[in-house]
Amino acid sequence: MTATIPIHCTVNGRPRELAVAAHHTLLEALRDDLGLTGTKECCLVGECGACTVILNGRIVDSCLVLAAEADGGTVLTVEGLAVDGRLSPLQQAFLDTGAAQCGFCIPGQLLAAHALLALTPHPDRAEVEEGLAGNLCRCAGYEQIIEAVLRAAETPAGDTHAAEPPTARQAASDPAATPDASVAPQ
Amino acid sequence: MRPFTYERPTSLGEALRILDAHGSASVLAGGTDLIIRLRDGTVRPEVVVDLKAIEERDDGLHERDGRLVIGGWAVMTDIAADARVRRDFTALAEAAQVVGSAQIRNRATLAGNICNASPAADTAPALLVYGAEVVAIGSGGTRRIPIDDFFIGPGRTALGAGEIVTAIELPLPASRRGGVHLRRTRRRGHDLASVTLACAVMDDGHARLAYGSVGPRPLLVTDDSGVLADATASAQARDLLLDRLLEAASPSPRSMRASPAYRLAMLRVLALRAADIAARRVAGGAAA
Numbered sequence: 282m283t284a285t286i287p288i289h290c291t292v293n294g295r296p297r298e299l300a301v302a303a304h305h306t307l308l309e310a311l312r313d314d315l316g317l318t319g320t321k322e323c324c325l326v327g328e329c330g331a332c333t334v335i336l337n338g339r340i341v342d343s344c345l346v347l348a349a350e351a352d353g354g355t356v357l358t359v360e361g362l363a364v365d366g367r368l369s370p371l372q373q374a375f376l377d378t379g380a381a382q383c384g385f386c387i388p389g390q391l392l393a394a395h396a397l398l399a400l401t402p403h404p405d406r407a408e409v410e411e412g413l414a415g416n417l418c419r420c421a422g423y424e425q426i427i428e429a430v431l432r433a434a435e436t437p438a439g440d441t442h443a444a445e446p447p448t449a450r451q452a453a454s455d456p457a458a459t460p461d462a463s464v465a466p467q
Numbered sequence: 468m469r470p471f472t473y474e475r476p477t478s479l480g481e482a483l484r485i486l487d488a489h490g491s492a493s494v495l496a497g498g499t500d501l502i503i504r505l506r507d508g509t510v511r512p513e514v515v516v517d518l519k520a521i522e523e524r525d526d527g528l529h530e531r532d533g534r535l536v537i538g539g540w541a542v543m544t545d546i547a548a549d550a551r552v553r554r555d556f557t558a559l560a561e562a563a564q565v566v567g568s569a570q571i572r573n574r575a576t577l578a579g580n581i582c583n584a585s586p587a588a589d590t591a592p593a594l595l596v597y598g599a600e601v602v603a604i605g606s607g608g609t610r611r612i613p614i615d616d617f618f619i620g621p622g623r624t625a626l627g628a629g630e631i632v633t634a635i636e637l638p639l640p641a642s643r644r645g646g647v648h649l650r651r652t653r654r655r656g657h658d659l660a661s662v663t664l665a666c667a668v669m670d671d672g673h674a675r676l677a678y679g680s681v682g683p684r685p686l687l688v689t690d691d692s693g694v695l696a697d698a699t700a701s702a703q704a705r706d707l708l709l710d711r712l713l714e715a716a717s718p719s720p721r722s723m724r725a726s727p728a729y730r731l732a733m734l735r736v737l738a739l740r741a742a743d744i745a746a747r748r749v750a751g752g753a754a755a
Binding site for chain 2: 302305328330339341344346347349352393397410411
C-alpha cells in the first residue's frame with residue numbers, strides 16, 4: 282500500500298523524475314519533494330485556488346490532482362514565471378498595482394491570470410473576474426489584482442508573453458534561472 | 468489522505484477486470500469530487516483506478532446518428548466552449564460554464580458530475596430536459612440508461628458495481644427550441660447552487676423543466692399546455708400550473724446553503740424566468 286510510483290514530468294521547463302506515494306497530491310510533490318513552496322496549501326477542497334498550477338496548459342487545483350496523475354505531464358508553477366531572473370510582465374504589473382498584500386494567494390492568482398491571458402490576450406473586466414473566480418484573496422485585494430491583469434494585458438510586452446502557450450514559455454526558460462534549480466534532482 | 472493502491476489501466480477491458488477484482492475500488496476521472504472524499508475519509512477504497520490512460524477514452528464531442536455524443540472523458544471547459552453545445556444544447560453549455568471555477572472545469576468531467584449524483588449537480592437539469600442517455604460499460608457488456616432513470620438519490624445512480632460511463636448522448640433537436648440554465652447561489656462566482664434549473668421550450672410551446680438542489684435527486688416535469696412558456700398567460704394560470712410542476716420539490720431542512728422556504732420561493736421565480744427566457748430564445752430563432 283505504501284509502495285511508491287515512479288513518475289516523470291517536466292516542471293518549469295526542467296525534466297524531473299520522482300517517486301511518489303499513491304495518495305500524495307501534485308501539491309505535496311511540488312512542495313515536499315521538489316521544494317517548490319511558492320504553490321500554497323490552503324483549503325484542500327478546491328475552493329480557494331491558492332494551490333493553482335498550470336498542468337498541460339490548463340490551470341488546476343494541485344490539491345485535487347494526485348501526483349501520479351501528473352506522470353508524463355508539464356507543470357508550470359509560480360517559480361517558472363520569471364525568465365532569466367526577470368519578472369514576467371504580469372508579475373511586474375502585480376507589483377506596480379500593489380496587488381499583493383499578505384501575498385499568500387498571489388502565486389495562484391498569477392497562474393490563473395497567466396492562463397487567462399494565454400487564451401484571451403485582451404480580456405475585459407468580466408472575463409478577468411470569471412478567470413480568477415477560483416482564486417480567493419482574504420485580504421480582499423481584488424480591485425488591485427484585476428487592475429494588474431488588465432494592465433498586463435495592455436502592455437505590448439505583456440501581449441508577447443501572454444500569447445505564448447505556457448509549454449512554449451517553459452521550454453524557452455533557462456532552468457538554471459529558476460529557484461528550483463537549487464534543489465537537487467530527485 | 469489514507470493510503471491506497473493506484474492503478475492506471477490502459478484499456479477498458481483491463482479497467483473492468485481491476486474493478487471486478489476489488490470490492491472496494493474508486494474510479495478516478497477528473498478527481499475534483501473524489502480526491503476531496505479520499506482526503507476527508509468519506510470514501511476509503513483499497514484501489515483507485517485512474518481511467519485517463521485508457522486507449523479507448525473519448526474526451527471529445529461528436530455528432531453520430533442524429534445525436535451529439537459527449538465522450539465520458541470530456542471536461543466542462545470543453546463542453547461549455549463547444550459550438551454545437553452552445554447552439555443546440557444551450558442550457559447544458561450554460562450549466563457546464565458555472566460548475567466550480569476554471570480550475571475545476573479544466574478537470575471535472577460531465578460523466579463524473581452525473582456519477583457523483585449530487586442533488587445540486589448543475590448539469591443534471593440540462594441533461595434531463597434534453598433527454599440524455601448514459602452509455603455505460605461493465606463486464607456484462609454495454610447498456611444505455613435514460614438520464615431520468617440514472618439518478619436515484621444523493622450519491623446513488625443506476626450504475627451497477629464495476630460499471631463505467633463511457634459517453635453521454637443527446638438527441639439533436641428536430642425543430643427549433645429555446646433552452647436556458649439558471650441557478651441561485653449564495654454569492655457571485657464560485658459556489659454550489661441553492662436551486663439549479665433548466666428549461667427547454669419547443670417551437671410548438673411544449674416545455675420541459677428540470678430542477679435540482681430541492682430534493683434528493685434532480686426532477687424532470689413537462690408542460691404540454693403551452694401555459695408555462697406563454698408570457699401572456701394569466702398569472703393565476705401560470706401559478707396553478709407551477710403548483711403542479713413544482714409539487715415534487717422537497718428541499719432538505721438540514722442543508723446549510725438555504726432554508727426550504729427560500730429554495731421553494733426561488734424555485735418558482737427561476738422557473739418562470741427560465742420559461743420566459745427559453746420562450747424568447749425559441750422565438751428569436753435559437754436552435755437550442
